[in-house]
Amino acid sequence: MAVGGLALIVVIFLIAGFASLLAPYDPGKTEVSMKLKPPSSAHYLGTDQLGRDVFSRMLYGSRISLSVGFVAVGISIFIGILVGAIAGYYGRWVDSILMRFVDTMLCFPSFFLILTIVALLGPQIINIMIIIGVTSWMGTARFVRAEFLSLKERDYVQAARALGVKDRRIIFRHILPNALAPVFVSATLKVASAILIEAGLSFLGFGVQPPAPSWGNILTEGRTYIFDAWWLTVFPGLAILITVLSFNLLGDGLRDALDPRLRGKR
Amino acid sequence: MVAGKFSAGYGTDGGNSLALLEVHNLRKDFPVRKGLFSGTRGSIRAVDGVDFELREGETLGLVGESGCGKTTVARCLLRLIEPTEGEVLFEGEDLLKMDREALRKVRARFQIIFQDPYSSLNPRMNVGEIIAEPLRNHTRSSRGEIRDRVCFLMEKVGLHPEQARRYPHEFSGGQRQRIGIARALALNPRVIICDEPVSALDVSIQAQVINLLVQLQEEMGLSYLFIAHDLSVVEHISNRVAVMYLGRIVELATDQELYRNPQHPYTQALLSAVPVPDPEVQQRRIVLQGDVPSPLNPPSGCGFHTRCPERIDLCTNEVPAFRDLGNGHWAACHLR
Numbered sequence: 001m002a003v004g005g006l007a008l009i010v011v012i013f014l015i016a017g018f019a020s021l022l023a024p025y026d027p028g029k030t031e032v033s034m035k036l037k038p039p040s041s042a043h044y045l046g047t048d049q050l051g052r053d054v055f056s057r058m059l060y061g062s063r064i065s066l067s068v069g070f071v072a073v074g075i076s077i078f079i080g081i082l083v084g085a086i087a088g089y090y091g092r093w094v095d096s097i098l099m100r101f102v103d104t105m106l107c108f109p110s111f112f113l114i115l116t117i118v119a120l121l122g123p124q125i126i127n128i129m130i131i132i133g134v135t136s137w138m139g140t141a142r143f144v145r146a147e148f149l150s151l152k153e154r155d156y157v158q159a160a161r162a163l164g165v166k167d168r169r170i171i172f173r174h175i176l177p178n179a180l181a182p183v184f185v186s187a188t189l190k191v192a193s194a195i196l197i198e199a200g201l202s203f204l205g206f207g208v209q210p211p212a213p214s215w216g217n218i219l220t221e222g223r224t225y226i227f228d229a230w231w232l233t234v235f236p237g238l239a240i241l242i243t244v245l246s247f248n249l250l251g252d253g254l255r256d257a258l259d260p261r262l263r264g265k266r
Numbered sequence: 267m268v269a270g271k272f273s274a275g276y277g278t279d280g281g282n283s284l285a286l287l288e289v290h291n292l293r294k295d296f297p298v299r300k301g302l303f304s305g306t307r308g309s310i311r312a313v314d315g316v317d318f319e320l321r322e323g324e325t326l327g328l329v330g331e332s333g334c335g336k337t338t339v340a341r342c343l344l345r346l347i348e349p350t351e352g353e354v355l356f357e358g359e360d361l362l363k364m365d366r367e368a369l370r371k372v373r374a375r376f377q378i379i380f381q382d383p384y385s386s387l388n389p390r391m392n393v394g395e396i397i398a399e400p401l402r403n404h405t406r407s408s409r410g411e412i413r414d415r416v417c418f419l420m421e422k423v424g425l426h427p428e429q430a431r432r433y434p435h436e437f438s439g440g441q442r443q444r445i446g447i448a449r450a451l452a453l454n455p456r457v458i459i460c461d462e463p464v465s466a467l468d469v470s471i472q473a474q475v476i477n478l479l480v481q482l483q484e485e486m487g488l489s490y491l492f493i494a495h496d497l498s499v500v501e502h503i504s505n506r507v508a509v510m511y512l513g514r515i516v517e518l519a520t521d522q523e524l525y526r527n528p529q530h531p532y533t534q535a536l537l538s539a540v541p542v543p544d545p546e547v548q549q550r551r552i553v554l555q556g557d558v559p560s561p562l563n564p565p566s567g568c569g570f571h572t573r574c575p576e577r578i579d580l581c582t583n584e585v586p587a588f589r590d591l592g593n594g595h596w597a598a599c600h601l602r
Contacts (some may be wrong), residue, residue, distance in 0.1 A: 102531060156388040158341075158380070159386050161346055162346060162373055162398040165374060165400075165403050165455075178389065259390075260389065260435070
């Protein structure tokens, strides 16, 4: 299963990489006479309200959606692991301060926080990635902290302390590798939610700016025609679903592959 | 506290070897909190004024039932738990006053072996890495030197050096405990705390591990603080034995003296519970009534008075002093 997930991801990446070769039409080219046509041999996935080829738009859109998903999640789990590890390992007042900060961050409705920042900084793709990243690390921080709290009491961590191993090495060599499995699995889910947040931003006009396509804005533009032109919402939805699914499968596989106890058993 | 109290040495038989480790009035209270806004409700007296010394090359057994504070003592000595109060002199220096870096350096010569061989090894490091870790941290050895040392240590504890690439889950409990021992030995320590090193193992494996510890002690001149709840295991390995009850040491003597002539009623009860593998022997068992009192609310006077078969009025009011009964035999009881 995990190998299947990996294979799917490779395929998705290849598609994104070679979008310009694979796309039969220019994704921005409008042709009003061809608007809202259902899937056919000319337009595999139909056309949208401006007569643009949905298939070509989705191929190009995959680049933006995947890179937003990846970079945002990368930023998010980096911050989350750092904050969670420090809070969980050092405990006491360090923990209190960091966790209250996490609580504060969680109090903000994150979507409005994102909107505010986008409004201030402008809707460039790089800003969107960073903003999604810095507003979604709190969950990761919380459970990395929880893992650290339980793992730091294990005898092998106590043994490392008794051996005079330095804090940094205890954190990164002894505790973190044992705490990462759930982080990976949740990161794969976060890729999905980052893609969806980007879609939501696009819907409100703060995301990837039209006419540049992303799965999110194809989906949200198509929402208006959901009863007349199902292909406008179903295909981008399916693309997101398949991507998320394959990341989840990969996440599971990674967790097993990273655990020496499960290595070589199947 | 009388200054000259320690000069004679608890329970020593007049030997003149030096004390490597001296523990004076060690205390550990764990605060018990009620809730977010209220303060501390009270505290658990896990260790309540423990004194002993460990001499060069000897094994001091520390016995007592579950929850009496044995493991807390072990962890306080190494400052894996910060003690509330007391002194821990290792080679004459107080560990409790050291800063982090000094403590880190001292820990090279002061090691611990844990009870549970399953949780004391990092599941994501192979055996070679586990044993090499202290070397990487404290020495500037090259890769080759570290590899040689790891091989040497593995052979020393009875493992095959070819197994260095394997992971802990591929080993049995006894083998894992050997890995833990090799790790503790890596930096040539002088003192090793053995925190119930065999109580998680099968009886047949227990003997092997104990014999290994005895053999290593002879070869490397180690001193052990050997913690156990099994008196027969302690008898086999110890020179002197201390008995703990409710956070205090109640009796301390050489092992022969303690087993032949126990003075404290608690020790007597403990020894009467050791099974003798001979059906002909009629044992007189002293069965204690009740449970160990909660350390959250310890009894007044002698901690053992609630269960003591020989209790007198004085016991409920006054904490008995830990006195030398002669011949290096110390006990804390008003009646002796």
